[in-house]
Amino acid sequence: MTTNKGNSIPVITVIMAIIVIWYAGAVQLNSPQIIDRYVKKNVDWSFTQLAMDSWSMKRAVLPAPHQVAIELKKTIIDKNVTSKRSLVYHAAITLSSTLLGFVLGTSLGIVLSIGIVYVVTLDRSLMPWIITSQTIPILALAPMVIVVFGAMGISGLLPKALISMYLCFFPVTVGMVKGLRSPSPMLVDLMATYHASQWQVFLRLRLPSAVPFLFASLKVAIALSLVGAIVAELPTGGQAGLGSRLLSGSYYGQTNLIWAALIVAAVMSASLVSIIGYLERYVIQRLAGGQADPQVTS
Amino acid sequence: MTEINTLNSVVQVAGLSLDFVTKDGIVSALSEVDLTIESGEFVSFIGPSGCGKTTLMRVLADLETPTAGRVQVNGMTPSQARQQRAYGYVFQAPALLPWRTVQDNVTLPLEIMGKSKAEQQALSHEYLQLVNLDGFENKFPWQLSGGMQQRVSIARALSVEPQLLFMDEPFGALDEITRDHLNDQLLRLWQATKKTVVFVTHSIPEAVFLSSRIVVMSPRPGRIIDVIDCNFPLDRTLDIRETPEFLAIAQRVRQGLQAGHSYDD
Numbered sequence: 429m430t431t432n433k434g435n436s437i438p439v440i441t442v443i444m445a446i447i448v449i450w451y452a453g454a455v456q457l458n459s460p461q462i463i464d465r466y467v468k469k470n471v472d473w474s475f476t477q478l479a480m481d482s483w484s485m486k487r488a489v490l491p492a493p494h495q496v497a498i499e500l501k502k503t504i505i506d507k508n509v510t511s512k513r514s515l516v517y518h519a520a521i522t523l524s525s526t527l528l529g530f531v532l533g534t535s536l537g538i539v540l541s542i543g544i545v546y547v548v549t550l551d552r553s554l555m556p557w558i559i560t561s562q563t564i565p566i567l568a569l570a571p572m573v574i575v576v577f578g579a580m581g582i583s584g585l586l587p588k589a590l591i592s593m594y595l596c597f598f599p600v601t602v603g604m605v606k607g608l609r610s611p612s613p614m615l616v617d618l619m620a621t622y623h624a625s626q627w628q629v630f631l632r633l634r635l636p637s638a639v640p641f642l643f644a645s646l647k648v649a650i651a652l653s654l655v656g657a658i659v660a661e662l663p664t665g666g667q668a669g670l671g672s673r674l675l676s677g678s679y680y681g682q683t684n685l686i687w688a689a690l691i692v693a694a695v696m697s698a699s700l701v702s703i704i705g706y707l708e709r710y711v712i713q714r715l716a717g718g719q720a721d722p723q724v725t726s
Numbered sequence: 727m728t729e730i731n732t733l734n735s736v737v738q739v740a741g742l743s744l745d746f747v748t749k750d751g752i753v754s755a756l757s758e759v760d761l762t763i764e765s766g767e768f769v770s771f772i773g774p775s776g777c778g779k780t781t782l783m784r785v786l787a788d789l790e791t792p793t794a795g796r797v798q799v800n801g802m803t804p805s806q807a808r809q810q811r812a813y814g815y816v817f818q819a820p821a822l823l824p825w826r827t828v829q830d831n832v833t834l835p836l837e838i839m840g841k842s843k844a845e846q847q848a849l850s851h852e853y854l855q856l857v858n859l860d861g862f863e864n865k866f867p868w869q870l871s872g873g874m875q876q877r878v879s880i881a882r883a884l885s886v887e888p889q890l891l892f893m894d895e896p897f898g899a900l901d902e903i904t905r906d907h908l909n910d911q912l913l914r915l916w917q918a919t920k921k922t923v924v925f926v927t928h929s930i931p932e933a934v935f936l937s938s939r940i941v942v943m944s945p946r947p948g949r950i951i952d953v954i955d956c957n958f959p960l961d962r963t964l965d966i967r968e969t970p971e972f973l974a975i976a977q978r979v980r981q982g983l984q985a986g987h988s989y990d991d
Contacts, residue, residue: 614821617789621815622835622886623808632834636825715825 450493457489458482487681499684500691515673519692522657522670525585526700529592530653534646536593537600544601545608545634546626562598566591566656571663588669592656596649603645607638639715643708650700658693670696735798736890736922737763737786742795744781744948755781757947759795763924763939765889768916770925770933771941772979778948779926783892786924787815800890811839813890814883818898820875822867822882828854829863832882839886853881856915873904880912884919893925897932906964909935917960930983931967934976942982952982 455478462481466473483492491499500515507514540558543550570591577587611633619629661671670689677685744756756778763769771779784790785797788804799807807813822831832850841849854860857877867875876896883891897905913936916923927933933940934956942952956975958966966972 612821614817614819615823618815618817618821619838620789621787621808621811621813622838623811624838628838632838633823636823639825 447493450490451483454488454490454492455479455482458485461485461489488683491684491687495684496687496691499688503685503688504692512668515670515688515692518668518670518673518689519696521668522654522661522693523696525588525660525669526592526650526654526657526696528585528589529656530596530650532589533593533596533649533653534600537597537645537649538604538642540597540601541604541608542630544605558598558601561594566595566659569594570656570659574660574663588657588660591660592653595652595656599645599648599652600642603641604638607641608634610641611637636715639711640708643704643711646704646708647701650704651697654693654697654700734765735762736765736767736800737761737924738796738798739782739786740796742782742785742797743793744778744785744790745793754947756785756792757949759948759950761941761950763922765922766920768923768925768936768938769941770927770937770939771943772927772930772933772983773943773948774928774945774983776948777943777945779928779943780894781948782943783894783924783926787813787892811835811886812888813892814886814888816876816879816883816891816893816896818895820867820872820879822875822878824867827864827866828859828870828878831867831878832885835882835886849885849887850881853884854878856884856918857881857911871904873900873908876900876908877911880915884915889921891921891923893923895926895928898927898929905929905932910964912936913962930976930979934972934979935962935964935967940975940979942979944983944985951985952978954978954982 459478459482462478462485463473482488483495485491488495503513503515507516509516509520511517540554544554545551573591574583574587577583577590615633615637616629619633624632657669658671658674661667661669662675670693673689674686677683677689739759739761742756742759742761743754746753746755759778759782761782771782773779781790785792786799786804788808797804800810800812802810802812823834826834829850832854833846836846836849850863851860854863857880859874859877859881862870862874862878867878870878880893880896897908900908909932916936925933925936935958937956940954940956941950942954943949944951954975958972
């Protein structure tokens with residue numbers, strides 16, 4: 429179902445509620461510091477005064493929404509995109525490594541899944557390692573990869589993309605293995621009665637059957653890929669990218685900066701996932717003549 | 727054991743046995759089956775579930791490998807026959823690819839065989855017309871009823887123009903009215919194309935109405951217990967199901983099925 433007018437009211441209500449709670453939270457979290465200040469200076473204060481002050485602190489524990497909005501305007505619209513202070517500049521760096529990692533991870537995931545489905549030895553030997561790989565915390569692994577590659581003279585895009593790839597190949601492999609194995613035994617028999625070659629069975633039966641599984645995996649993979657890119661930017665010591673913005677924001681207590689970077693990352697992630705969603709709808713439409721969820725007739 | 731030497735036989739089976747290994751031990755799906763099917767016959771395998779009727783057909787189609795015995799299809803091993811695409815196979819379900827249109831489903835085997843686009847078009851058109859589905863070429867399977875889907879799968883099996891057609895309970899999942907209608911159509915189709923048809927069913931009226939010979943099977947182990955000739959006039963209609971001759975043969979089939987069951991439960 430496409431979004432219609434009736435859906436916008438609940439969405440707006442929720443957004444309004446979040447903003448109100450956010451403002452209230454800002455007062456709650458920032459007020460101890462401000463009250464301390466009032467007491468030191470020995471001034472009288474009202475609740476209105478307190479609220480106003482908690483919403484305009486320079487280094488608030490929780491900045492108010494409008495402060496974050498101002499920060500976003502300052503770093504997105506007012507700054508030249510080539511400036512190191514522009515969030516667009518940093519977002520573009522993170523996006524490029526996200527996309528490269530996504531392409532690498534998806535390719536690796538698909539290749540692995542084909543190997544697992546077609547080669548019995550790989551099915552037995554590879555899957556446990558693939559699962560083990562995902563139990564290693566990425567936060568522990570990322571600095572090591574960056575440092576090792578740095579020692580080899582490789583820095584910048586590639587090591588970051590590798591971290592993204594490491595995170596996002598997994599859902600693709602798992603989804604594609606399931607997808608390539610999804611055709612019913614009857615359809616596999618059908619292809620056998622035609623004496624179809626392995627390649628023909630792959631191209632005409634297994635691959636199209638796997639498409640819905642692939643897209644479900646891609647949505648998870650692209651979001652993970654962005655997480656990987658941001659995590660990979662943390663140990664680079666605040667050079668560039670949304671991750672380094674988050675890190676420098678927390679170094680200097682600039683919470684506005686942290687929140688602005690966070691919001692850009694969230695918007696980016698949501699956009700990437702919905703782009704995959706649109707792509708999915710388009711491809712499925714082409715594949716099954718408008719049926720939203722093609723089920724194998726069996 | 728029957729000696730095989732008839733030149734005209736499309737299917738020759740002698741001393742065929744097939745055991746499945748399950749975790750509860752060995753299950754004998756087929757035991758000492760002998761059968762010869764001549765060109766142009768319509769032979770039905772009938773029997774209760776587990777009597778091996780589908781397994782027997784799957785052996786003929788090289789989808790199962792027998793444990794013992796000799797099997798020939800078109801004078802070749804089933805494997806050679808499959809590699810030469812000597813037969814068409816219609817499954818219990820339509821088994822259509824949901825991402826392909828009706829026409830593209832029918833051309834699937836032709837694509838695999840490497841026929842030219844023009845030939846694919848011509849053959850799919852011809853056989854969709856034969857099953858009364860012209861005009862539905864660009865529909866997707868989910869836009870068709872169950873009976874129409876099964877007709878697409880019959881057109882698909884016919885499109886490779888095999889002389890031999892295997893049909894595994896093709897109408898089992900359909901309602902009775904649709905089934906009657908398709909039985910009538912299939913009979914005309916068989917008469918028009920002069921193909922050899924091997925048909926699996928568990929419906930007695932369906933078997934008696936369609937067949938020139940009925941093979942009655944019994945389970946545990948799967949074996950043939952009776953073979954009944956059944957030659958009604960070629961221009962028969964569904965009305966013959968009320969005639970005494972029809973009921974007599976149906977009665978004999980039923981007795982055969984009951985005899986096969988008696989010492990079992």
